[in-house]
Amino acid sequence: MEGDLKRAASIIRDRRETVVFTGAGISVESGIPPFRGPDGLWTKHDPSFIELGRFLEDPAGSWVLIRELFFDAIERAEPNRGHIAVAELERAGFARSVVTQNIDGLHQMAGSEKVIEFHGTTRTLHCLDCHTPYARENVDLSKTPPRCASCGGVLKPDFVFFSEQIPEDVSRESFAEAAAAGVVLIVGTTGEVMPAAYVPVVAKEAGAVVIEINTSASSYTKDVADIFLRGKAGDILPELVHEMRGAEKC
Ligand code: APR
Numbered sequence: 001m002e003g004d005l006k007r008a009a010s011i012i013r014d015r016r017e018t019v020v021f022t023g024a025g026i027s028v029e030s031g032i033p034p035f036r037g038p039d040g041l042w043t044k045h046d047p048s049f050i051e052l053g054r055f056l057e058d059p060a061g062s063w064v065l066i067r068e069l070f071f072d073a074i075e076r077a078e079p080n081r082g083h084i085a086v087a088e089l090e091r092a093g094f095a096r097s098v099v100t101q102n103i104d105g106l107h108q109m110a111g112s113e114k115v116i117e118f119h120g121t122t123r124t125l126h127c128l129d130c131h132t133p134y135a136r137e138n139v140d141l142s143k144t145p146p147r148c149a150s151c152g153g154v155l156k157p158d159f160v161f162f163s164e165q166i167p168e169d170v171s172r173e174s175f176a177e178a179a180a181a182g183v184v185l186i187v188g189t190t191g192e193v194m195p196a197a198y199v200p201v202v203a204k205e206a207g208a209v210v211i212e213i214n215t216s217a218s219s220y221t222k223d224v225a226d227i228f229l230r231g232k233a234g235d236i237l238p239e240l241v242h243e244m245r246g247a248e249k250c
Contacts, residue, residue: 004227004228004229005229005236005239005240005243006243007227008211008227008240009240009243009244011183011209011211011227012089012094012183012185012211012240012244013094013244015182015183015209016093016094016182016183017096017180017182017183018089018094018095018096018182018183018184018185019095019096019097019099019178019180019181019183019184019199019203020089020095020097020098020184020185020187021098021099021100021184021185021186021187021199021200022086022098022099022100022101022102022107022186022187022188023100023101023102023187023188023189023190023191024102024189025187025188025215025233026080026082026083026086026100026188026233027077027080027083027102027104027188028188028232028233029080029081029082029232029234030077030078030079030080030083030104030106031073031076031077032073032077033073035047036190036192037190041069045065045069047162049061049062049065049066050062050065050066050162051161051163052161052163052164055156055161056128059128059145059154059156060144060145062145063144063146064144066144066157067141067144070122070157070159071122071136071157074103074104074122077104077106079106079107079109079110080233080234081234081237081238082188082233082237082238083106083109083112084111084238085237085238085241086107086110086112086187086237087107087111087112088241089185089240089244090111090112090113090114091111092241092244094244095185096177096180096181097114097115097116097177098112098114098116099116099118099174099177099199100115100116100117100118101118101189101196102117102119103117103119103157103159104122116170116173116174116177118160118166118170118171118174118196119160119166119196120157120158120160122136122157122158122159123135123158124136124158125139125146125155125156125157125158126155126156126158127148127150127151127153127154127156128153128154128155128156129148129151129152129153129154130148130151130153132149132150132151134148134155139155166195166196171195174199175198175199177199178200178202178203178206179202179203179206180206181203181206181208182207182209183210183211184200184208184210185212185213186210186211186212186213186214186218186220186225187212187233187237188213188214188215188233189214189218189220190218190219191218191219191220192219197219200220200224201224204224209226209227210224210225210226210227211225211226211227211229212224212225212227212229213229213236213237214228214230215230215231215232216230
């Protein structure tokens with residue numbers, strides 16, 4: 001592992017233009033449960049409550065779980081050492097962007113500037129009827145479903161529901177980043193949800209080196225990752241930054 005970490009650090013340092021592609025695993029150490037695996041949300045709840053058709057049919061029913069599983073958990077979360085290390089990679093000029101599947105906003109809170117939220121965000125909502133936009137902090141979630149102050153319509157969070165299209169501009173920008181990447185650093189994702197999961201594959205096909213950090217093997221590990229660093233994001237990412245800082249000095 002030590003050798004692989006050093007190799008990963010020198011590849012990121014030498015090739016630069018790293019795109020960091022993250023999933024729920026990077027936020028687990030911030031107290032936000034992942035979707036799959038032993039404690040995954042989808043092992044305890046049927047995800048149909050965030051299927052778009054179901055939400056439109058029964059927003060009150062969906063909103064009970066949306067608030068509990070997404071807003072309550074995220075509200076208590078702070079960026080962890082993994083998010084902070086990713087922001088450091090950008091500040092030091094090694095990372096050009098973060099493409100995240102996460103909707104928790106923790107990369108931005110940690111200081112990352114160029115963050116593309118492939119699945120949207122919980123930080124804003126909009127009215128389904130008059131489309132008035134709302135910042136999360138201006139919405140009272142003590143009563144659900146939250147309603148529009150202007151027209152009384154139901155508010156929908158601005159994250160992508162199942163069977164909802166990924167916004168065209170987000171998709172275009174994400175895959176443009178992938179095509180421009182010299183390195184893709186995949187952190188904490190099973191790589192099972194399309195089209196997001198194609199981002200590292202497009203990068204690899206364009207010639208990028210793929211480095212993966214995960215506590216267990218994913219659908220990238222065998223055939224897509226060139227280097228697999230097994231472990232927690234909050235441990236490995238700071239070590240990677242430390243290794244790069246050290247190497248930079250000499
Ligand atoms: N450090 C690194 N990796 C971790 C850690 C950790 N501390 N804890 C868990 N992991 C890994 C798991 O091994 C797993 O591979 O993070 C991954 C979490 O996988 P998922 O829960 O499937 O999350 P993700 O891949 O981001 O899901 C993609 O699915 O339901 C949709 O829209 C949702 O964006 C989400 C998408």
